[in-house]
Every structure is written in C-alpha cells, then in structure tokens.
Amino acid sequence: MKAAFIANGQVGVGELADPTPGRGQALVRTHVCGLCASDQHFLSGGHNLIALSRKLGGPYAALDFARPFVPGHEYVGEVLDYGPGSRRSVRPGRRVVSVPIMRQGGSHAVVGYSHQCPGGFGELMLLDEDFLIEVPDALPDDYAALVEPLAVGLEHARRGRPDKGDAALVLGCGAIGLGVIAGLKLIGVGPIVAADFHPARRDLAIAAGAHIAIDPREGDPYAPLPAFDGRRVNLIYECVGQPGMLQRIVEAAPFDGRIVMGGYCMEAESLYVFAAQNKRLNIQFAGGEEPQDMDLALRAIADGRIDVTPWLGGRIGLGEVADAVANLSGPTAPVRTLVDPRLG
Amino acid sequence: MKAAFIANGQVGVGELADPTPGRGQALVRTHVCGLCASDQHFLSGGHNLIALSRKLGGPYAALDFARPFVPGHEYVGEVLDYGPGSRRSVRPGRRVVSVPIMRQGGSHAVVGYSHQCPGGFGELMLLDEDFLIEVPDALPDDYAALVEPLAVGLEHARRGRPDKGDAALVLGCGAIGLGVIAGLKLIGVGPIVAADFHPARRDLAIAAGAHIAIDPREGDPYAPLPAFDGRRVNLIYECVGQPGMLQRIVEAAPFDGRIVMGGYCMEAESLYVFAAQNKRLNIQFAGGEEPQDMDLALRAIADGRIDVTPWLGGRIGLGEVADAVANLSGPTAPVRTLVDPRLG
Incomplete structure (x- = not known):
C-alpha cells in the first residue's frame, strides 16, 4: 500500500x-x-x-x-x-x-x-x-x-465533572480546547471563558459555545466577569501543553478550584504543592477518549448539536x-x- | 505574659x-x-x-x-x-x-x-x-x-472522597497520616495500607486502624494485597512532605488512581503531566481543617471512637x-x- x-x-x-x-x-x-x-x-x-x-x-x-x-x-x-x-x-x-x-x-x-x-x-x-x-x-x-479529536475534548470536559453551577475557563483553543467548549455547552455550563493568543481561534471558541474569548496578553481570564454577576471561573481546562502552564494555573486559580490537565506536555513541570494546598485545588489529568466519548461525538456531529x-x-x-x-x-x-x- | x-x-x-x-x-x-x-x-x-x-x-x-x-x-x-x-x-x-x-x-x-x-x-x-x-x-x-492535629488528618481523609470501595494507602505515619488512617477507619474504608520507615510509627498505624503496615524499603506498598483478594490501592494519601514524593506516587499509582497531597513541602516538585495523564490520575490538595473537622475530631476523641x-x-x-x-x-x-x- x-x-x-x-x-x-x-x-x-x-x-x-x-x-x-x-x-x-x-x-x-x-x-x-x-x-x-x-x-x-x-x-x-x-x-x-x-x-x-x-x-x-x-x-x-x-x-x-x-x-x-x-x-x-x-x-x-x-x-x-x-x-x-x-x-x-x-x-x-x-x-x-x-x-x-x-x-x-x-x-x-x-x-x-x-x-x-x-x-x-x-x-x-x-x-x-x-x-x-x-x-x-x-x-x-x-x-x-x-469524531476522534472531538471525542478527546468531550472526555476532557467530562473528567472535570462539570455541572451547571461551574464557571469554566478553557486555556488554548485548538481542536481539544474547542471540543471541551462544545462539551461544556452540551451540558449547559455557563459562563464558558476561552483564552487563546490568536483571534481566529477566539472566533472559533465563540462559535463552539464560549461566552467570552480573551487574549491573555490583553485581559486576565481569571478576573471577575461583569456580564455574569461578577462570578469567577472555578473549573479550568488546560489545553495548551506548554511547560509552565500548571504552576501558572495553580497560582491564578481560586480557592477550591478544579483543574483539568489536557494538553500533552512532554517536559517535567515544576509545581509548588504548597501553593495548591493553600487553595485546596483539585487536578484531574485527562488522557484520551473512551468509546462512550466517541459515541457522543459521532451523534452530536451527525445530529448537528455540535457543528x-x-x-x-x-x-x-x-x-x-x-x-x-x-x-x-x-x-x-x-x-x-x-x-x-x-x-x- | x-x-x-x-x-x-x-x-x-x-x-x-x-x-x-x-x-x-x-x-x-x-x-x-x-x-x-x-x-x-x-x-x-x-x-x-x-x-x-x-x-x-x-x-x-x-x-x-x-x-x-x-x-x-x-x-x-x-x-x-x-x-x-x-x-x-x-x-x-x-x-x-x-x-x-x-x-x-x-x-x-x-x-x-x-x-x-x-x-x-x-x-x-x-x-x-x-x-x-x-x-x-x-x-x-x-x-x-x-483535636486540632487529628482534625487535619480527618480533613485530608475527607478530601479524598473515600468510600467503602476504595483501597487506601497512607504514606507517612506522623500525626497527620495517623489521623487520615483514623478517619478512613471511621468511614469503613478497607483495606488501609500504611507505609513508614519507623517500626514504632507502623505500630501506631495499626493501632489507628491500618490493616497492613509496610516498611517501604522492604515491601512495595502498591503491590497486590493477597489478604484482600489481590486488590491494589487506588486512593493514596501523601503525608510525608518531602520533595520527590509527588512524581514517585504518580509513577506507582494505578490507572484512575486518586492522590491526596497532605504533606507540607516547601520546595518545588517536579511532575511529568504526561505520566499522570496516561493513568487519568486525580490529585486533590489538602490544606487544613475546617470547623466540621474539629467537631468530628473532638467528638470522636471524647466518645472513644478514635483513641x-x-x-x-x-x-x-x-x-x-x-x-x-x-x-x-x-x-x-x-x-x-x-x-x-x-x-x-
């Protein structure tokens, strides 16, 4: 062949x-x-x-x-x-x-x-x-x-145990981050804040269901959200995969925040356990889709719920x-x- | 004064x-x-x-x-x-x-x-x-x-969301680790495996409710447990606070394992996110007791449930x-x- x-x-x-x-x-x-x-x-x-x-x-x-x-x-x-x-x-x-x-x-x-x-x-x-x-x-x-890349995002979204009371932040709007946004939207989570350096990716994030898309060089994605009663994000999805992301998220996350690490980073991260303890953070590591995620991705694409x-x-x-x-x-x-x- | x-x-x-x-x-x-x-x-x-x-x-x-x-x-x-x-x-x-x-x-x-x-x-x-x-x-x-140090252990135990289906491992049997063991015993978690270098601490762990106490230089605390149908620990409490613990636990933990980081480590830890992703691990950072933990600790000491x-x-x-x-x-x-x- x-x-x-x-x-x-x-x-x-x-x-x-x-x-x-x-x-x-x-x-x-x-x-x-x-x-x-x-x-x-x-x-x-x-x-x-x-x-x-x-x-x-x-x-x-x-x-x-x-x-x-x-x-x-x-x-x-x-x-x-x-x-x-x-x-x-x-x-x-x-x-x-x-x-x-x-x-x-x-x-x-x-x-x-x-x-x-x-x-x-x-x-x-x-x-x-x-x-x-x-x-x-x-x-x-x-x-x-x-279907497969969307299923990865849906798995990441699911592993954060999101519910309607969460305010989510998705860092990085490649295929995986966009899939996370789409998955959170399916569940009814809101607000969903997206962050990416590139305007085209921020547009895609909005199209996928994000309520707000921020260039992290221009705005603080962790800041209170005036359009949502001043709420702050508490469920943070890392979909970038660059070294240093973990500790930066730990420093910016709120008390009792939940973090889902989705980006594939092949270098060792440095982490102050002490910093995460002071905020009682939870980190869920997400890896890849399971058959249930593939099923949902296929159905959601086929019936138009996710475009x-x-x-x-x-x-x-x-x-x-x-x-x-x-x-x-x-x-x-x-x-x-x-x-x-x-x-x- | x-x-x-x-x-x-x-x-x-x-x-x-x-x-x-x-x-x-x-x-x-x-x-x-x-x-x-x-x-x-x-x-x-x-x-x-x-x-x-x-x-x-x-x-x-x-x-x-x-x-x-x-x-x-x-x-x-x-x-x-x-x-x-x-x-x-x-x-x-x-x-x-x-x-x-x-x-x-x-x-x-x-x-x-x-x-x-x-x-x-x-x-x-x-x-x-x-x-x-x-x-x-x-x-x-x-x-x-x-009451206060016991309450810290009870908080750590609680933050791991333990239930009777879990097999727990407590690394380090100082006051905090012993409190975790006592808290898990109250909930009915079993088996509880304790690990400490010192024989006196292992004896205290058994007295607190651990089913097995291991010197990690002599036995692998993550090995299948013959006395418990070959089960493996899936809920791991870090109560040591030394650098290097986090990555060692990540490497030894099973798929879908949950880790509670309780020990206070003031140095940066090195972590391969990739390794934790491959096993879909969850890390909960525990910090200190809340009033509910103090209440439980006081009542459990006063009525003899925890000695x-x-x-x-x-x-x-x-x-x-x-x-x-x-x-x-x-x-x-x-x-x-x-x-x-x-x-x-």
Whole structure:
C-alpha cells in the first residue's frame, strides 16, 4: 500500500507491505485522516517521547525510533474484510471510526503509533473489530474524521465533572480546547471563558459555545466577569501543553478550584504543592477518549448539536504530509487538515 | 505574659506584652499546646516560608522574620474574657479548642503564625469567638490538644472522597497520616495500607486502624494485597512532605488512581503531566481543617471512637521548647509533645 510514514523523526512516502488482519481485526481502507499535534511532537523529540513512554507508560512505548510507522489516529475508512474467526461486527463496505486502540493479549497497541497497526496516513489500516463504530450514510467523511479529536475534548470536559453551577475557563483553543467548549455547552455550563493568543481561534471558541474569548496578553481570564454577576471561573481546562502552564494555573486559580490537565506536555513541570494546598485545588489529568466519548461525538456531529464545520481545513495527499506536519500550528493554520491517501 | 517565641529563626523565651482582646475576640489562658512539624520548618527555612507564602498565599505571609511571634496552633485553653461587644459564646472558665484562624476584616490571621495573635506557647492567646468549640469536662487537656492535629488528618481523609470501595494507602505515619488512617477507619474504608520507615510509627498505624503496615524499603506498598483478594490501592494519601514524593506516587499509582497531597513541602516538585495523564490520575490538595473537622475530631476523641492515647508524649515547659523543636522528628520521637506554659 502507499503510505506516509515516520522513521528517524522524518516523514517519508512510499510503498509498504499491505497489512493482513489477524483474529479480532478488521482490514479497513482509509478515506481521510486528520493531522494531530501529537504527530508533530514526534518529529521534534521522538527519542524523548519513546523513552518517556517506556518509563511512564505512554502511547509511544512500543515504537522503534529508526523503524518506519504510519501515523494517523483520526481516521474514517471503509471495512474491507476481517481476520479469521471474526464476528464481522460491521458489514464490509460500511464506513467506520474507532478509538485508536488495538488490543493484543493483555496489552494494547495504539493505531498510528505502532509498527503493527498502521494509521490513517496509509491506504490500509487494521482496527480492533470490537471498537468499530459505524458511520451513518448522511455524514460526510470529513466530518466523520473529526469524531476522534472531538471525542478527546468531550472526555476532557467530562473528567472535570462539570455541572451547571461551574464557571469554566478553557486555556488554548485548538481542536481539544474547542471540543471541551462544545462539551461544556452540551451540558449547559455557563459562563464558558476561552483564552487563546490568536483571534481566529477566539472566533472559533465563540462559535463552539464560549461566552467570552480573551487574549491573555490583553485581559486576565481569571478576573471577575461583569456580564455574569461578577462570578469567577472555578473549573479550568488546560489545553495548551506548554511547560509552565500548571504552576501558572495553580497560582491564578481560586480557592477550591478544579483543574483539568489536557494538553500533552512532554517536559517535567515544576509545581509548588504548597501553593495548591493553600487553595485546596483539585487536578484531574485527562488522557484520551473512551468509546462512550466517541459515541457522543459521532451523534452530536451527525445530529448537528455540535457543528465542526469551522474546524475543517482542506484535504491533502500523502506527498503533502511532510510540509503540513511541519506547519501544523500557527495563527492561520486550520484546526484540522485532512490527509486523503487516495490523493497520492 | 511568659512565652516561647521565634525570631530570626531562633527560639527564645521571655516576657511579652499581654494581648488585649478586640471586637469578636476571646482572651484565653493556655493549658497545653502541641508541637507541630510546621513549627520546626520555620527554624530551618523561615525566609523561604515567608517569601513563598507571600507569593503563593500561605499561612506565613504576614510574618516579619526578624520580629518575635509566639507559635502553637494545637492548643486547649480556658476562656478568661472577651473584647468589647462580644456575644460571649463560651462562658469564662470553660475550656475551648478552635481552628487557629482569626478573621480580620475581609482577611484572616493564623493563630500561632501572627504577630497579633500569639499561639499556645504563651500563657495567653486571642481566639476568634465564633470559632470556639467548648471542651467537655470529662476530656483531659492532653487529649483536647490533639483535636486540632487529628482534625487535619480527618480533613485530608475527607478530601479524598473515600468510600467503602476504595483501597487506601497512607504514606507517612506522623500525626497527620495517623489521623487520615483514623478517619478512613471511621468511614469503613478497607483495606488501609500504611507505609513508614519507623517500626514504632507502623505500630501506631495499626493501632489507628491500618490493616497492613509496610516498611517501604522492604515491601512495595502498591503491590497486590493477597489478604484482600489481590486488590491494589487506588486512593493514596501523601503525608510525608518531602520533595520527590509527588512524581514517585504518580509513577506507582494505578490507572484512575486518586492522590491526596497532605504533606507540607516547601520546595518545588517536579511532575511529568504526561505520566499522570496516561493513568487519568486525580490529585486533590489538602490544606487544613475546617470547623466540621474539629467537631468530628473532638467528638470522636471524647466518645472513644478514635483513641489518641498512643500519640501522647510528655509535657514540657517553655524552657524546653527550643530543644524539643530541634528534635521533633526521628524514629523514637513521640507523635506529640505538649507544651504547658504554666510549667515555665
């Protein structure tokens, strides 16, 4: 199959062996697959990511830095076939999304960060048949590819145990922060304050359901909110993933505040436990979606409760992946660029 | 009045001006007052404690390092009089304990860490009349002085939101860790695993209600528990307060584990957010007791549900405070040494 792959921290494109589905595995032809910042992390600090994952239990533990793997975990594709003894949970020809997890004995691989389970930047994938979620006919591929990143935001939102009495702050309005905002809006949380340096991202935050969007260089996102009876935010979502965020949030948070750490930061954070104790803070670490989050994301996109249209960038072919990964962030980058391996 | 005080990081003893109760304040004659590790912290790193408290909002913010203050926040004493306009909530002559907080306008002082509100290492104290809790006649002074440190442990236990389905681990079996164990036992949590380097502390942990007490140099406190169907601890209380504890707990905790940070650590901790995210951990920071915790601690000691007899060390006079503070920790130190300012 044709695929874009990463080896030695560099993106390549070429022919790889077609994957063969084993027991419990579906063979799936990729339609489109989103580019995620996690893929970019791998180019700049791949050795560190693998070492940390091995030491601390992360998704990159099984990777060999020098061997090619096919990234892409925000995919939609079409079931072609199944491995031996399958219960063939979704009919061949139907489209599916899934949590990017492949169970292997008592362990699991992460689809897109595995030498055995190529991700959506290749023509063919292997997926765990028990995790397949069928995509309704009416939902276009590009929207289906946003189910996974939206589900991550919904998981983060959920793990903060939000309720209508909370005033939320979402720091960072990439796909994950926008998903958190959308999830909080579904629950009826208000006010929702969003903070991002980039005006385009603040506009997206408002479109997703934020009541107020602040440039943190110009306003204090923790300040009392005149439009909401002077309330202050008490439930803070970190969706940036830069070093130093944790201690800054701890210093700014109110007494009894709750913090959800969603951004993937691969460096050690410095934290004064004493500062967090003085305010009786709670920190919930959020990691990734579960099947319930995928279900909700798919239903909410399909029935229009969450409109992800503004997140959609263009489609690119495999030959454009290297440039796109290198330029993933930045003020004008779309929330999601989609890779279509059929474009070559 | 006679008092032991701290100035410039050194303990002194001498005559200080008698405090005069203001509006809302009770004048109280100290009976006895426990020595706490927080007092010792002040001798070794007082400048740092004050600077950190000013920056991060801690209890030492109002102190001037060079000016004397009278420590002691684990006190029992007898009401002598009240300031003007008082509702005289507890009759003079009756004994009281309280949370060591004195409200001052919209702010508050911490009794024992304030130049205005001397603590229990002096003959006289000023306490907030609204926080006084009357001590029943049958409860001896030495037991009443343990209400405050026990209440801190009960607060820590409570903030972990424990329930009967949890398997708890308490790291460090000083007064706070022992109080956590006693609080978990009250709720019916089991198993409770305790960990401490010192055999005497492990014995106290068992006496307080731990089912298993482990020397962490000899056994892994996170290992499956054969006596409890191979269960693993999922609710971990940090009651040590040494740098490095947080990251070590994060690395050892199970998926979905909950951590309560109780130990006062005045140095920055290093934390891999990534490691905590991979396990979806929750960290609750615990700080100090509230009136409800004082109430429960007093009732549980008075009615015998929590037996703090094994915590009791001897009584010392003011002249012995300097040595006692310097030798507060260590394998053979009692859980609590009590200062009786009447002994001189």
